[in-house]
Amino acid sequence: MKGKLILEDGSVFTGTLLNNIKATGEVVFNTGMTGYQEILTDPSYCRQIVTLTFPLIGNYGVAEKFMQSRRSFVNGFVIGELCDEGSNWQLQSELADFLTRQGVPCLYNVDTRAVTRRIRSVGCMKGIIVPEDATKTEIDELFAVPIKKEVVQEVTTPEVYKMENDGPDVVVMDFGIKQNILNSLHNLGCNLTVVPAHTSAEEVLAMNPDGIFLSNGPGDPKDVPEVIAEVKKLIGKKPMFGICLGHQLISLALGANTYKLKFGHRGSNQPVKNLLNGRVHISSQNHGYAVDEESLKNLPLEVTHINVNDGTVEGLRHKTLPLFCVQYHPEASPGPDDNMYLFDQFWTMLTGSKKGE
């Protein structure tokens, strides 16, 4: 059936509605050309309506092994062509069936470039997906639905679990972690204990880990002040590594500020410059907030990475403590694996030796 995406500024984009499910959410775009399943199941997109700029989606179907979390947390999916019959040896099901099973509202046959251009000029905003014949009342009601802020709670693991290995013990604070971060740490040799987002500092320290990892996750970092308070208590106690939301929480805990980017960084092609060695690597990114560089003045933090496109902060390290964090996704999935060296860096921090030595 025909449907449409309506943005808060009144712009309307037509398409075909896969299942007659309405949606409200913040509309964001991702420019990656592959990895739709990884994006759909990345908990950082919780409650957002995700639009993909690449117009041909579903070409290789979906497979269990590409899941980045237990399910898709997106509130809506806006794409160009939805491939009805994918082609790849790993395909286990078609994308349309997956979306239906996951209950994801999907509007396809949309001019997603037009959507992207709109967001680029106005900024990320609220939007709704409705059938073409939705009444004004229905539309108003949907726009009135507030965008839920308690997203970390929704995506974090309900209970503690382990991924055992022979190496150092690492407590992973799950704010909506991607499976490939866990796999990357585990492959490194770390013995992982994954804990829910609201685990207290005391509980974490009671596990006496060799290091602490703070994961990625959805939403505004300032929406979880209680987590920031716990992170503050953990800093300096153990070597620490944070990614994405984890990076923002560490910054806030140390007194820095974060702000919302106009339309965020979401894609697999973002260049990041490592200021320590001058090298540029291409990274996978998915964030709507960034750490304010100005706010770092007089803090014991040093900027280690910046975005080559807009100069925003992409990585920090503590001037004295074994702590570092990055805004982007070294674990890839989707995207390039140019930055896996950061995991090795964490290993060195944990063990005092280089990976492989």
Add this chain to the structure above:
Amino acid sequence: MPKKENIKKVLVIGSGPIIIGQAAEFDYAGSQACRALKEEGLEVVLVNSNPATIMTDTHMADRVYIEPLTVEFLEEIISKERPDGLLATLGGQAGLNLAVKLSEQGILEKYEVELLGTSLEAIERAEDRELFKETMNKLGEPIPESTIVEDVASAVAFANEIGYPLIVRPAYTMGGTGGGIAESEDELIDIVIKGLKYSMIGQVLIERSVAGWKEIEYEVMRDGNDNCITVCNMENFDPVGVHTGDSIVVAPSQTLTDHEYQMLRSASIRIIRELGIEGGCNAQYALDPNSNQYYVIEVNPRVSRSSALASKATGYPIAKVSAKIAIGYSLDEITNAVTQKTKACFEPALDYCVVKFPRWPFDKFVYADKTLGTQMKATGEVMSIDRNFEGAILKAVRSLEIGVHRLHMDKMDGWNDDKLIKHLSRCNDERIFVVAEALRRGICTVDEIHNVTKIDKWFLRKIKHITDVENELKEGVITPKLMLKAKDAGLADRSIAEVAGKTPDEIRTLRKTMNILPCYKMVDTCAAEFEAATPYYYSTFHAQEDEVDTSSKRRKVMVLGSGPIRIGQGVEFDYCSVHSVWALRDMGIEAIIVNNNPETVSTDFDISDRLYFEPLTAEDVLNIIDKEKPEGVIVQFGGQTAINLAGALSKAGVKVFGTSVDDIDRAEDRERFDEVLTQAHIPRPKGISVTSQEEAISGAADIGYPVMVRPSYVLGGRAMEIVYNEDELRDYMGRAVQVTPDHPVLVDRYMQGTEVEVDAISDGIDVVIPGIMEHVERAGVHSGDSIAVYPPQTLSSKVIYTIIDYTKRLAVGLHVKGLMNIQYVVVNDEVYVIEVNPRSSRTVPFLSKVTDVQMVDVATQVALGASLKELGFHSGLVPPKPYVAVKAPVFSFNKMADVDISLGPEMKSTGEVMGIDYHYARALYKAITGAGMNIPLNGCILFTVANKDKEEMKQLAKAFSELGFKLVATSGSAKAIQEMGIDAEVVGKMHERSADIIQMIKKGSIHMVINTMTQNQGKNVANDGFKIRRATVEHAIPCLTSLDTAWEVLRVLSFMRERRLVYSLAIQDYVGGGDELA
């Protein structure tokens, strides 16, 4: 890393003539590099033998040398110019090979020239098979089991070890020359022998065949700071087995998961790092369609054809960035020219689908083996962009200009199902059309076709979608919903009309009343994430927002480009289109260009004010005109492609600038042209236009044999032949053309005289002739295959006067406004007109360069209404320059088995070179050397000529003998030579003694062959002459099929004994009147 401060002057080596495997992409790359270097304030010295290029324009480089690309000439230029650096990775394999030789021979060291960009060591590690294998093994990158052999026995031994099928590739060649897939020992031996011959270093690689796997390519960049990015990946529609240059290619990959995409991306980056490439590089992979297993097939350590494609597909200027890296910059220091805000250190994100489709010369080489394999056969390619695959593939098909506008060939309508199914397994230029026809008829399922062809089901389903929509259109009324569906599936109005039994105009009108119009989108490297400044657009029916702003108040004019490179329409026409755009911009007019060739300069995003990457068909162009509403269109620079659209555009109410559509028709329509000639009192060879075989036969009898026959409205002498009697004429009419009242055939008296070619500019009143060119080969050899000499060397002043007079009268009589090209034949000092083309020609770049008259610039201004007087020109011939320029054709026969190399009225050359000098003979020497002909200084010449040529041959043989050559000849020719009292050893023709001549050629005991054809024997591939000529190609021995060429070679040989051969001057010096005392 900042710019290298020690580099002030850079030598750039171009790629030479256009040949199969090395086309216009290197003009694009070289031009971009020159501009990038000049932008940095560096002095640029350019060497290229190809005059048809933009890069050899005097404003592209400070010093331009149009000289042969040989070590001797390069050394001369280096010693003269003393450049600090050499940039060799942008001139294709030819440029790279030359740089390797310059280094090996110590010339770079001697003159203290730094090789910029990728080091020679890195080049060797990528190109030398053994070193490459070692490097890949070290990295742990899988490559198919392989071995390098230098003889046949080792090849067979390897095959016995690992089995068949095997792929054979010669080391150090371009376009895969001499390679092939061997299924058996016999095939293996055959291919290995050839491959050893073609390899510059006498090595071939034999490896396990992974035919049928997915073929994936990555374009990678690396700077001196070790930053790496991938610009683009591409997936071949045709699985491994077909040369990537002959494959339909899609960008980005469509059937790869993120994991597979990243796996191969990471491999590419590991490889470029390990090799230490600085600049662009291309990596090709075979990916198992049923597992994550892959093999690295090939790495090109330089800017390649794929780089040009990737540049156009993404908007990322690979050549420009490579040039900047070569002079020291790192990727994050180079600005992204597209967004002008972000840096070159990022990876383009595409939000559309790109299709590349090869353009093969099989319309010219009807006898060629059309099978596609590891040896590239395409002369050019087209690219198209849309939001879906269906739209892109059909745009590509429309852009090919092969007489089809959808995935349907009329001739297959006559095939029964069995024949169609049989053809599915044949991998040739028509396979995709066979696939579509099978799906259209519903005689095979997608799975069945996949099992035979190994083409990924995703692609097959897309084609099925197109044919399903076609079948739906056949059934009934075209509702708005169905119309939208058809446009979504990429079908042109014309295709919908054909399927639905309507006219294209009806469909176009219906569609417009339904308000189904295309949207235009921008190619911006970043999927709209950032605002972009590039005016690079494509159309789609698969969108709701048109983002192209056309509200500018400036004057706007559209220039139509020339489409894919093919025999008869090469890079020359791109040169003309680009110059016209530049002229318009200089006039303050907004220039809009439409073209579909990714290899060219015209489709570089910063050439025009607006670039539309679209098919050159009436519908696609009219859609753009509807949107842009330009003042008018210029069609005279885009070759026959653009001229062919003039009628339809004019009919639709579009203003055509320059010569009017009616006058174009007066020049092209046989009967109307006869009227023009009669009125102007200009003679032409007697001839008629016929519409049936009977008419042809009675007409020819009337004119008298031999006659020249050809269909009307053609370029490059397509299907043109000289026939000597009625039987041959009947054969021709039945075989080569389909004569109908709408498609008449021209029958002309064949006059054997001197052919002369003129390019002129007229404003309808005055006529400026920048130069006259005399052809070395007499009429009957296509002008594009002849050696042309400026200024004429043998014409009397009376003849020149007559030519000037006729040219003026024709230009005025045809109301030419802009460029025109006329071919004359001179017989006994009488001048006859053969042909008039009211448009720019193949010789315009050559003539512009040597006469220093900016012909396209002037013609553009004239077309828009300026008078020649205002522009400072006087009617008549521009005084000839004191030097001589020779244009020589270059052929790609070594890529095309089963093609007869003898010259005739059908054009066969793929490119051209120029030789320029104050001495005619040295100019000739340069042209012939530049064309790659290895003239032997001594040794043995074989004569085997037709009876009609024997008298003339005697003189020639005498002259060669006097120069000390040993002569051998077939019995008849030998007898004729012996009559002169000259020794000539008799060799047996093949039916006389088994393969005697061929054996001698193989053994290397013959160093040049002079062979002329007895009438039409060449059409039979089984005859001796054909076999001898092919043998010369396989063994790279010069074979002269025209005695005129032989006389000129003799002239060069005599000259070579008296004077130094290597002398060079920059074009700037020649036209500026420099050193005349060489």
